[in-house]
Amino acid sequence: MNIAVxxxxxxxxxxxxxxxxxxxxxxxxxxxxxLESSLGEADAVIVPGGFSYGDYLRPGAIACxxxxxxxxxxxxxxxxxxxxxxxxxxxxxxxGLLPGALTRNRQLRFECRDVWVRAEGRGPFTPAEGTVLxxxxxxxxxxxxxxxxxxxxxxxxxxxxxRYCSPAGEVTEDHPVNPNGSAGNVAGVYNExxxxxxxxxxxxxxxxxxxxxxxxxxxxxxxxxxLSGACG
Amino acid sequence: xxxxxxxxxxRPSPALAAEYGLSAEEYGKVLEVxxxxxxxxxxxxxxxxxxxxxxxxxxxxxxxxxxxTGPRVVQGPGENAGAVDIGDGxxxxxxxxxxxxxxxxxxxxxxxxxxxGILRDVFTxxxxxxxxxxxxxxxxxxxxxxxALLRGVVAGIGGYGNCIGVPTVGGxxxxxxxxxxxxxxxxxxxGVAKTSQLxxxxxxxxxxAVIYVGARTGxxxxxxxxxxxxxxxxxxxxxxxxxxxxxxxMEKLLLEACLEIFAADCLEGVQDMGxxxxxxxxxxxxxxxxxxxxxxxxxxxxxxxxxxxYEMLLSESQERMLMVAKPGREHxxxxxxxxxxxxxxxxxxxxxxxxxxxxxxPGHDPLDARPVPRDPQIVVDIPIAELTAAAPxxxxxRRAPTTPPVAAGPAATTAAGGSCADTxxxxxxxxxxxSRAWVWRQYDHIVRDGTVVRPGDGDAAxxxxxxxxxxxxxxxxxxxxxxxxxxxVQLEPRNGASxxxxxxxxxxxxxxxxxxxxxxxxxxxxxxxPEVMWQFAEAVEGIREACLALDxxxxxxxxxxxxxxxxxxxxxxxxxxxxxxxxxxADRLAMAWRAEGDLVAHLGIPGRGGLGGxxxxxxxxxxxxxxxxxxxxxxxxxxxxxxxxxxxxxxLSSAHDVSxxxxxxxxxxxxxxxxxxxxxxxxxxxxxxxxxxxxxxxPSRIVVSFxxxxxxxxxxxxxxxxxxxxxxxxxxxxxxxVDGVLEIPVASLTRAHASALDTIVGD
Numbered sequence: 001m002n003i004a005v006x007x008x009x010x011x012x013x014x015x016x017x018x019x020x021x022x023x024x025x026x027x028x029x030x031x032x033x034x035l036e037s038s039l040g041e042a043d044a045v046i047v048p049g050g051f052s053y054g055d056y057l058r059p060g061a062i063a064c065x066x067x068x069x070x071x072x073x074x075x076x077x078x079x080x081x082x083x084x085x086x087x088x089x090x091x092x093x094x095x096g097l098l099p100g101a102l103t104r105n106r107q108l109r110f111e112c113r114d115v116w117v118r119a120e121g122r123g124p125f126t127p128a129e130g131t132v133l134x135x136x137x138x139x140x141x142x143x144x145x146x147x148x149x150x151x152x153x154x155x156x157x158x159x160x161x162x163r164y165c166s167p168a169g170e171v172t173e174d175h176p177v178n179p180n181g182s183a184g185n186v187a188g189v190y191n192e193x194x195x196x197x198x199x200x201x202x203x204x205x206x207x208x209x210x211x212x213x214x215x216x217x218x219x220x221x222x223x224x225x226x227l228s229g230a231c232g
Numbered sequence: 233x234x235x236x237x238x239x240x241x242x243r244p245s246p247a248l249a250a251e252y253g254l255s256a257e258e259y260g261k262v263l264e265v266x267x268x269x270x271x272x273x274x275x276x277x278x279x280x281x282x283x284x285x286x287x288x289x290x291x292x293x294x295x296x297x298x299x300x301t302g303p304r305v306v307q308g309p310g311e312n313a314g315a316v317d318i319g320d321g322x323x324x325x326x327x328x329x330x331x332x333x334x335x336x337x338x339x340x341x342x343x344x345x346x347x348x349g350i351l352r353d354v355f356t357x358x359x360x361x362x363x364x365x366x367x368x369x370x371x372x373x374x375x376x377x378x379x380a381l382l383r384g385v386v387a388g389i390g391g392y393g394n395c396i397g398v399p400t401v402g403g404x405x406x407x408x409x410x411x412x413x414x415x416x417x418x419x420x421x422x423g424v425a426k427t428s429q430l431x432x433x434x435x436x437x438x439x440x441a442v443i444y445v446g447a448r449t450g451x452x453x454x455x456x457x458x459x460x461x462x463x464x465x466x467x468x469x470x471x472x473x474x475x476x477x478x479x480x481x482m483e484k485l486l487l488e489a490c491l492e493i494f495a496a497d498c499l500e501g502v503q504d505m506g507x508x509x510x511x512x513x514x515x516x517x518x519x520x521x522x523x524x525x526x527x528x529x530x531x532x533x534x535x536x537x538x539x540x541x542y543e544m545l546l547s548e549s550q551e552r553m554l555m556v557a558k559p560g561r562e563h564x565x566x567x568x569x570x571x572x573x574x575x576x577x578x579x580x581x582x583x584x585x586x587x588x589x590x591x592x593x594p595g596h597d598p599l600d601a602r603p604v605p606r607d608p609q610i611v612v613d614i615p616i617a618e619l620t621a622a623a624p625x626x627x628x629x630r631r632a633p634t635t636p637p638v639a640a641g642p643a644a645t646t647a648a649g650g651s652c653a654d655t656x657x658x659x660x661x662x663x664x665x666x667s668r669a670w671v672w673r674q675y676d677h678i679v680r681d682g683t684v685v686r687p688g689d690g691d692a693a694x695x696x697x698x699x700x701x702x703x704x705x706x707x708x709x710x711x712x713x714x715x716x717x718x719x720x721v722q723l724e725p726r727n728g729a730s731x732x733x734x735x736x737x738x739x740x741x742x743x744x745x746x747x748x749x750x751x752x753x754x755x756x757x758x759x760x761x762p763e764v765m766w767q768f769a770e771a772v773e774g775i776r777e778a779c780l781a782l783d784x785x786x787x788x789x790x791x792x793x794x795x796x797x798x799x800x801x802x803x804x805x806x807x808x809x810x811x812x813x814x815x816x817x818a819d820r821l822a823m824a825w826r827a828e829g830d831l832v833a834h835l836g837i838p839g840r841g842g843l844g845g846x847x848x849x850x851x852x853x854x855x856x857x858x859x860x861x862x863x864x865x866x867x868x869x870x871x872x873x874x875x876x877x878x879x880x881x882x883x884l885s886s887a888h889d890v891s892x893x894x895x896x897x898x899x900x901x902x903x904x905x906x907x908x909x910x911x912x913x914x915x916x917x918x919x920x921x922x923x924x925x926x927x928x929x930x931p932s933r934i935v936v937s938f939x940x941x942x943x944x945x946x947x948x949x950x951x952x953x954x955x956x957x958x959x960x961x962x963x964x965x966x967x968x969x970v971d972g973v974l975e976i977p978v979a980s981l982t983r984a985h986a987s988a989l990d991t992i993v994g995d
Contacts, residue, residue, distance in 0.1 A: 009488070009572060010481050012397020016681040019698075023705075035571070049679075051395045054481030110390050110674045138394070138676040205678050210696065210817055212684075 001027040001227055004042035006072065006088075008034045008063055013049030013086065013204065020204035021046065025220045034066045043227050044081040044124075045072065047088030049138070049202065059102060059141045060091035069095065081124045081223060082196045086139055089188070089198030098191055098198045099154065100146035102139075106181025110140040114213070115179050117162040117187045117201060118169050123194040124226035125219050126161050132169045133162075133215040135201035137179055142200040144182035144189075151184050161188035161197050234268060235610045238540065238594050241272035252279035252455070258624055265618045273541040273590065273612050280455070280508035280546060281515060281619040284793050289624045290759035291791040294772045302785040304748050312353045312433055312503060314787025315425070316749040318708050318813050322699045323430070325359035326422035328367075328714070328753040328809050330792035334475045335417040339384025343417050344392040344478040348550050350419040351398060352504035355487050356553070358431040358494045359423030362682060363695045364393055365714045366403040366419050367753070367807045371412030373663045373992050378407065381415055382992060388478075389419070390674040395480035396487065400675035401683055401693035403714055407663045407992075408850075410718070413797030418753040420714055420809045424697050431494055433503035435517035435525055435556045435582045440500055442514070442525060442580035443565055446486045446552040448535035452476045453509070453548025482551040489572040490553065496568070498561035505552040511545045513554040514580070515588050519620040524585035529592040530606055533575045537599050541592045541611045556582060588614050630769050631762035652923055653974035655848070656896045657984045659927065660904075664847050665893040666988020667904075684709065689905065690822040691739035691889055694814065709814035711745035717892065718803030719845040720929070721774075723860040725767045728845075729774030729806045731931050734868045735891055736810040737782050741872045742887040742934060744819035744879035745812030750779060752789040752808045757801025759793045767804040768793075775806060781865035782872060784810060803856070819879045823888035824905035825937050828964040830885050832899075834915045835950060835957050836871050836933040837864075839895065841920030847892050848927040861930040867955075868932045874953035875934060881949060883942040885963075890933040896926035896970070898935050903968045903978045904985045911969040912961030922973055937963055 003021045007014045014031060021029035032039055039045060053062035063069070076082055076097050084092040092098040105111055119131040127133070146154070154160050163185040164178045165171045171185050172178070178185045180200070188199030203216030242248060249259035252275065262270055262278050270278065280286055288295065300308040306323045307315035313327035331346025347364065354361050366389055370378050382405075393400045398421065435442065453476035493499060501521065503513040510527070518525040532544050539547075557565055562578060569576035583589070591608035650658075659665050672687040685694035692713040699706040715736040721728030737747045752775060757764040779786055795802045814820055825832075843849050844858030878884050886906075890898045895914075903909055916925040938946055943959070950957035961971075969975040 010395070010484055012395070012484070012679055016679065019681050050397060051481060051484070054395070054479070056481070109387070110394055110676070112676050112678065113673050136678055138678060140394075202678070205681055208681075210684055211678075211681070 001224060002041055002043045003027045003029040003046060004032045004039045005029060005046045005048055006034065006068055007031040008050065008052040008066065010052050010054055011048050011050035013202065016204045017046045017048040017085065020207050020220060024207050024217065025224065032068060034068050037067055037071055039071045039075055044223055045075055047082065047084040047091055049086030049088060052087055052091060059087060060094035063091045064094050076196050079193060079195050081226065083125055084198035085202055085204060086200055089200055090141065092196060092198045097196050098189055099150050100144055100189065102141050103143045103145050104141050105143050111179055112136065112138040113176065113179065115176065115201060116165050116167050118165040118171065119162055121158045121161045121190050123161065123190045123197055125197045125222050127218040127222050131218065132165060133218060134213060135203055135206050135216055137201050139200055142180040144186040146183060154189060159190040160184065160186055161190050162199055163187055233610050233613055235271045235274065235613050237271055238611065244270050244272060244275040249275060253283055254279050258282060271611055273545055274614060276542045276546045277511050277612060277614060277619065280511055282623050286508050286512055287623040288791055290626050290628050290793060291768065292625055293627055294769050297772060297776050298786045299776060299779050300786050305785050305787055306427055307430065308787050309789060312356045314749060314751060315357065315430060316787060316811065317427065320699065320706050321427055321701065322708065323425055323427045324422055324710055324811050325354050325357045325425055326420065326751055326811055327353050327788040328418055328420040328751045328807065329790045330753050330755060331417045331419065332415060332755065332792055332795055335385055336415050338475045339381050340388035340391065341475055341477050343385040343388030345476045345550055346417050346419045347389055347392040348478045348480065348483050349506050350421045351396065351483065352506065354421045354423040355490055356431065356433065356502055356504045357425060358429050359425035360491060361398045361421050361423040362680065362697050363693065363712065364398055364400045364419065364421045365712055365809060366400065366417065367714045367716065368403065368405045369411045369416035369805060370407050371415065372409040373407050375412045379992050385417055386671050386674050392478055392480045394676040396484045397679050399677045399679045399683055401677050401695060402687045402712065405668055405671060408718065408803055410803045413800065414795045414802050416755050416805060418807045420751065422710065422712060422811055424699060429494065431499060431502050433517050434501035434521040435523050436500040436521045437556065437559065438523060438582055438584045440559060440582045441557050441562050441578045442582065443555045443557055443562060443576055444533060444552065444579045445555055445569055445576045446574055447479065447482050447549055448533040448575060449539065449544055449547050450536045450549045451543055451547060454543060454546045476548050476550050478550050485572045485574055486551050486553060489568050489574055492568045493565055496564050498558050498564040500556040500558055502553060502555045505554060507548065509546060509548045515616055515619050517554065517556065518588065518616050524583035524587045524616060525580060526583050526589045527580040528608060529590055530596050530598065530608060531577050531579045533577050534599065538597055541590060545590065586616055588612060588616050588619065628759055628765045629762045630766035632766050633763050651974065652926055653976050655923065655927065656900060656974060656976065657980065659847060659893045659897055660900050660981060661984035661988050662847065662851065663988055663992060665897055666985045670989045670993055685743060685820060685822055690743050692743035692745065694743050694820050709817060711740045711743040711812040711814060712809060713739035714807060714809040715739060716805055716807045718805040719850065719856045720860065721771060721804045721806060722856050723845045725770035725804055726774035727860055727862050729771035730778040730865060731863050732806060732808050733775055733778035733784065734782065734863055734931055735889065736808050737784055737872060738889045740810045740812035741875040742821060742889050744821045745814045746876055747784045747810045747812040749787045750784045750808055750810050752786060752806060753792065755792045755795050755802065755805040755807060757796045764801055771804055771806045775808065778865060781869050815880060818882055821879055821884055821887045823886055823902050825902050825908040825910065825963040826885035828908065830937040830963040831940055831943060831959050832910055832912055832935065832937050832961045832963060833946065833957055833959045834933065834935060835874065835955055837867060837956055838915040838958065839925050839928050839930045841916065841924035841928055842930050843924045843928045846894065846927060846929045861928065863931045870953045870955050871932050871934065874950050874955040877949045877953065878946060881945060883945045884936050884938045886937045888935050890935065892929060894927040894929050900968055900981045902935065904982050907978060908963055909965035909967045909978050910961055910963050911965065913971045914973060915958050915960050
């Protein structure tokens with residue numbers, strides 16, 4: 001399993017993603033610098049968290065003009081699995097590879113805390129439907145927004161990957177269950193083809209016993225199962 | 233050569249010098265050193281290099297007494313940061329610095345650039361920053377400015393650290409009216425480097441190119457170092473243009489480019505442009521190497537038109553570095569800067585003259601469509617030693633206050649009337665003791681996948697570090713804490729400063745780590761006042777005594793004087809941060825009770841009922857008062873050694889030291905962190921007041937819990953170190969019960985604790 005971690009100049013969870021994929025999951029994982037034009041031989045791509053190009057304009061806005069973007073689009077069009085985490089999710093929505101947008105948190109503050117999400121949609125990155133995971137968030141712009149029609153379509157087509165929920169799995173709108181005011185409590189969504197998924201919580205920062213949480217590993221294990229099924 | 237006077241430059245005079253912070257006597261020394269009148273640019277250079285901030289002129293003779301050596305010290309004070317050995321050829325590089333005055337004027341940018349500056353100090357040494365802490369002081373919770381200052385400072389620290397991707401893993405916040413007009417923002421960063429690949433701020437090699445890297449120069453922050461060396465008054469807000477503006481994305485580029493440049497081993501030396509910008513970085517690098525330095529100011533990358541030499545030399549624009557390349561290897565620096573999209577330019581050469589020389593073409597501006605043709609003239613020519621080693625140095629008069637501030641306050645403990653339960657809930661829910669979650673949730677405290685003990689969970693943060701050594705990756709665990717309580721320092725500076733060092737080391741020990749080294753950030757009032765200078769000298773002595781007793785060397789530090797507004801000084805606040813190392817991940821400990829039925833024990837000499845300087849007395853009387861509680865450094869040392877042995881024996885479930893709010897708040901915090909209750913008997917002398925035993929802040933005490941089957945081991949380890957160990961109860965139930973004194977549901981404690989900052993932040 002070969003995983004490419006795209007590295008923009010302001011990526012800062014690039015190490016976290018590389019470490020989780022390489023040292024925890026045991027994949028062949030490597031960085032692909034934003035100035036490159038090819039992803040190389042990759043079975044899956046992670047677009048990690050951070051502040052791509054400073055994100056002073058709008059998170060991910062400038063990343064759309066990055067030299068690596070055509071390769072990323074082509075990989076998505078070929079059906080390759082892409083996981084966008086945090087800033088990666090923001091970038092994928094700016095690229096139009098995922099629907100909706102991520103806006104300033106309802107609290108208008110950066111928020112770093114553990115939250116709970118419930119797996120819903122079925123795709124390469126989601127564990128069994130109904131699985132409740134504890135994962136950390138660390139963002140200022142994570143409030144998912146899309147119009148009502150899009151949200152209904154996402155629900156109907158099983159493209160909502162994760163929703164924020166209580167530790168018991170109940171989806172309620174109150175803070176901190178829904179930590180940022182996301183529409184429909186959306187924490188992660190798939191594209192139409194179900195090969196591109198973006199999520200605000202950080203599974204790569206919660207995949208090891210020493211960090212006190214291994215729930216995030218389930219997302220990477222899902223990918224492993226998906227790839228071994230697809231390849232074998 | 234005599235430098236030329238540029239048209240339009242003000243004429244230096246004693247009056248102008250005074251405006252820039254040089255006394256009449258100091259200006260006289262400038263004239264004597266140069267043998268002529270300085271140019272305007274030279275006056276600027278002298279005023280910043282001889283400022284308190286850069287020269288340490290009032291503190292130097294006292295700081296020389298601090299213990300700075302030890303078997304684990306790799307680099308002591310004098311470089312951009314200190315370093316201690318963490319084994320296998322790696323070292324931890326750390327330092328703390330203040331950004332008090334800028335943060336009061338513009339809290340977001342002031343705090344943000346404070347973080348940026350300390351990060352650069354650490355990565356300048358060749359270390360990748362792995363964690364940050366901060367120590368914050370604000371005025372009274374109900375002071376009209378406190379809310380906006382707190383919000384701005386926290387947002388600024390988060391805004392910078394979160395973007396560059398260095399986790400902010402802990403810190404401390406205290407509110408006291410003495411900070412109403414002068415808040416404190418002390419920022420700490422630790423990084424990790426291979427010891428053989430540390431970089432130093434040295435301009436070695438005559439003829440080598442001096443390279444400017446990073447953000448372009450603007451007019452921001454001119455005379456920031458001088459501002460940091462003067463008292464505040466009502467006009468201080470007019471100093472807004474001296475506050476710098478931070479660009480954490482630029483710093484991220486600078487960080488990654490620097491680490492790649494360092495890895496290529498093409499540099500002789502490097503230093504960031506911090507306080508006093510281009511001037512201090514050039515002068516200090518040449519001084520350390522015993523060389524000279526010549527700058528061509530026409531070549532300085534700039535973002536603003538018509539910058540004068542004075543402005544270029546004094547600008548404190550952020551995110552800039554000065555490098556000295558090895559001969560012929562400049563291109564390797566340029567290639568890496570280009571990869572990260574950074575400006576870089578050769579702006580000078582190392583010389584053998586021992587002089588700081590700057591040339592500029594009058595009227596030349598490279599940003600002009602058709603610049604005036606270059607014809608550089610000398611505008612600055614100063615012997616470097618006169619700016620550094622020969623800088624003024626004062627043994628300022630010191631005088632103990634005639635009325636020591638120990639006058640016992642009004643009869644505080646008996647007047648209250650309320651129950652101990654009410655008092656505990658009130659203390660736990662007060663801004664100085666309750667939860668800081670509102671603060672640290674705004675910091676990304678988990679980026680880089682290393683935070684093993686998170687903020688609020690333990691007495692110290694614990695961070696896992698990956699040390700890459702060729703094909704091997706070694707994992708190290710570092711613990712860190714930052715502490716001081718200015719109230720105890722106010723009551724008795726020497727004792728209070730010792731208590732700060734002891735508490736900080738104790739916090740690191742309570743996380744299961746061995747303390748390796750300390751950095752300090754000494755925040756005081758106006759050193760020209762003998763009472764302040766006395767506080768300072770006494771506090772330095774207190775740090776010295778504690779560091780010697782506890783075997784913790786001082787490897788770096790910073791002094792911030794003139795923390796006064798309208799003649800009123802802050803509480804003396806010698807902030808210290810200690811870095812320690814865990815031998816094994818299984819040694820780590822946090823404060824939460826772990827299991828029902830575990831025994832609870834009190835380690836150390838039980839309290840005698842001393843309430844001096846405590847939060848309770850301040851709340852009751854509105855003043856810092858009482859007979860100081862005193863530290864016994866020998867007892868502290870023994871307690872620390874027992875604590876480390878217990879952690880390494882893996883017999884404990886939890887550990888938490890007794891500090892602000894006393895034993896009562898300590899026990900409550902263990903309950904809140906775990907959601908578990910406890911039933912205990914209050915240890916201590918029978919004749920002491922119960923309330924004083926519960927809430928007194930006497931040092932050198934730790935509350936631990938452990939499974940009953942480990943009791944004999946725990947007791948024998950403590951006995952082996954001559955440390956009293958008294959079993960006081962058990963973990964369990966839904967209440968915190970102190971026999972015959974109070975019983976409070978854990979849910980009530982949790983609610984009170986969680987709401988501590990609500991009245992200030994409003995949500």
